[in-house]
Amino acid sequence: MLPPETEDQKGAAAGLASETADIGTRFTPGVPAPTMYAGASHLLEAARDASKCIFVPRGDLALGTLVPFKGRRAAGSRRMRSRRRKPDPAAGHDLEALFRPQSIAVVGASANERSQGYEFVQGLVEIGFPGPIYPVNPKLDELLGLKAYPRLEEIPGPVDFVISAVPASAALEVVDGAKAKGTKLIHFFTARFTETGREDAAELERELSRRIREAGIRVIGPNCMGLYYPKEKITFDPVLPREPGNVGFLTQSGSHAFRVIMRGKDRGLRFSKVISYGNALDLNEADLLEHFAEDPDTEVIATYIEGLRDGRRFLDALRRAAARKPVVVLKGGRTAAGRVAAASHTAALASQQAVWQAAVRQAGALEVGSLNELIDMVVAFSLAGPAKGPRVAVLGGAGGETVETADICHEAGLDVAPLPQDIREALRDKMPHAWDWVGNPVDGSILGWGRFEALEVIQLMAASPAYDLIFANARGVEHMLNREDGEKIFWNAIDVLKRLGKENGKATVIVMGEPEFRDKRRWKAAMSAREEFAKAGVAIYPDIERAARSMGRYVRYVAERQEQQ
């Protein structure tokens, strides 16, 4: 085992990578960096140990990085070898058959309820996977009422899909067993390979790669949560929702898979498939993106990527996918600090931010900077509704929040268009105290939340041709619970807001966060209202900023796509 890199070496490599990515196209694939450094020697000097670096290019947009030779040499070489493989243009189609297994074995199944080897089996049982589920573990006779087998080879029927939760040292055995059973797809939850930075672990991963290729088995992982496909009743965790939806998510991080599904659930999102693919030993970002682009159940694609295995093919796939459906892209390891973290997370060699951003934009996809932003944008694409322009009718909350909502909507690029005269006239008799005073945003406080005339105004605005969008700040609506008949007024308000978008065929977002009051009644009401919105498939956001920013980006994205068509 080689000594691990020091942090200094890592830091130097990361710094150099970020400096050289811009001039990456000067390099020839596979040639050690110093040889090619004719015109950029000052950059070399910036690196302490540049002679030990190689440049690993991926694709025509210089999405490559310099990586230290020492301790990474073999991994780098492997990556270059893998480039020589011809991409399989039919891969996107073929995967669907793999993702619909008739039988599943969980190798490393465990009776320890806190282990993932238990949860994989439990998840499949509880979601109701209709085919046979085979726990595999020589120490078990049965698990959750299912007969267990000591080895894959001893399972009587065919095994289409193997989930591996064994330690890395047993991974090769799993491949041999799966080969014997004619298995087409293995998911390796199994981790501790290249991401450890250790040479013995990296060598094991390379051997694994050779072995699966020989066996003709496709692999998800290693070091990931695998497949969540609720329509086919496949899940990696029993707590995930069972209803399928229209969002496809491919992610290198397993915990992000979990987070996006669970946070998304609270926001009303449901998924066609989520695939956590970890170190991308075999199936990579390009394969999966191609798959989602063609998948008829997927209407919105989200991606979390730390490092590209095949940059050129990925960008091609991104361009084609974005031409068909919205693609939201989050890049882990955008920064020098993130790159170091990504390397020890999924062994990814991340690329330079500006280059990446330009490439994503050029491909017609939407880049985001955090997981929350990714969820926010998917909520907009999946739930907000049709956006025909930027003119937004705003329910502003109350008082200062009305001003804040106006400012933030404006800053997000939305047009807080004045209240049209016909609506003002329509209000003259109804609201003699405020018809001339009320405006856009509608201020709940000048209209009396209690009687909730603000609702009447926003309904008129929502129906008016003067507006393309609806932005309703419902924070604080729970204050009206304090009034006489509070429950009725409150739930009526929620009901009106819930129907506003669909009734008017306009993109609509609702702001509904944690209430300021901590008394149980109002807290519970606000939380239940949030659930109601999510259940109704209404786009909800926890604060004004995130709602406005998301709607602004959504509207611009739609407008730009229309211009291009």
Place this chain on the structure above:
Amino acid sequence: MLPPETEDQKGAAAGLASETADIGTRFTPGVPAPTMYAGASHLLEAARDASKCIFVPRGDLALGTLVPFKGRRAAGSRRMRSRRRKPDPAAGHDLEALFRPQSIAVVGASANERSQGYEFVQGLVEIGFPGPIYPVNPKLDELLGLKAYPRLEEIPGPVDFVISAVPASAALEVVDGAKAKGTKLIHFFTARFTETGREDAAELERELSRRIREAGIRVIGPNCMGLYYPKEKITFDPVLPREPGNVGFLTQSGSHAFRVIMRGKDRGLRFSKVISYGNALDLNEADLLEHFAEDPDTEVIATYIEGLRDGRRFLDALRRAAARKPVVVLKGGRTAAGRVAAASHTAALASQQAVWQAAVRQAGALEVGSLNELIDMVVAFSLAGPAKGPRVAVLGGAGGETVETADICHEAGLDVAPLPQDIREALRDKMPHAWDWVGNPVDGSILGWGRFEALEVIQLMAASPAYDLIFANARGVEHMLNREDGEKIFWNAIDVLKRLGKENGKATVIVMGEPEFRDKRRWKAAMSAREEFAKAGVAIYPDIERAARSMGRYVRYVAERQEQQ
């Protein structure tokens, strides 16, 4: 009554204001705009009704706007007249005496528990105001055990402070009554004055202004929540916390006062004073800022301002205040849309954003763009602890979130400095599986949340001279409740994180948001942990982005102030 402005007129005025603010210094105070427009006739043409506009300058930085003559003429003139009043340099000192009344009358006190006239009295009773409280209402004999009086004049003892909750039409009577009682300070919760855009209401406000000047009474408001001074046991709402703290907040919006106190409470903030001053008929932003600058109980100042009454004096005050303590400034009505909303909220004439931002920066204060950002920055200044540099030790959460935390911290301007070799060596024996793999950020998932070795690493980092700051992402820590001994491990983790900053004398922020899990046990635990952090005065943030952005700005602010000194 003049007809109200149309939205078109408002829009034109707002547009013109924003276009002319940059060239504002070409104007002479008080001279109608067209006269001065020699060199900028193209701008005039841009406004539909420019001949009806006057330029209202405030201060030397062109913090003025063009406002429509029609329907606002008198208000504009009044503002110009008020400029001629000499600022009272001792105002800041004098106010403290006014804010410490020995007796309080609530005119418009009400037995309706849902009315503000009830809540003002209830608040003072429940917080335990030690002096006499006099409810005033001819229809009441008593309220909450207190004898009620039909009119101010019939109260037997002196009345230092009057809170008015009567309708606008009765406001002048309140002044007369207060004058008869020798009252020094009135807070007008009473609203519906200039902010309605109606001339009769504006005229009433001007008459009110004349009347209080003649009577020598200072006024907070109208159209606001008034004074929250927990140390003196004065509050405008019984639900507000009773413990005093070190944050002073002056705000034109009453609902923002409420929001900042309540959201701040959940974040561990406590306040010296919060003053909601609405339309700023008398006491204005400059008076109050001067007051907070000198107030020994106030260590951090936050301001929410929609329009300046006295721009020059405010900027002077801002400069002086920011030289002594951090000042966080949120401007309502930064945008054209916000300006319109601000006019109908507190009748404020807001100014051009770029000019404003430059002025705030120049004064050494910190501008924010939303209420949440204001609270976030106050949390940093009030609770984070000493920031000596940008090198941050990061507990990254788990998996993809570790990469995300690294990226976001880096993008926020923090230095995610590599793990020093001495810490790595110290871990060699303890964590043979990960000592060479672990880095900064510390990834909880590669260290096993269950045993929680991640905590040991972050403790070593927190104590190391290699780091100036501590950033702990505690989202997901509640997952460990699932383990054997979960409760113990979880609360031990919270305890360690709670003490991390103070024990090491380093600025520390904790990320602790809503958990992904909706099961009661983990939800409750996460919420209780958040309360624990708040109670311990630890700076907590709901997500990585807000925490990193706040810490980045905080560190830069501190560094810049040190450079200047």
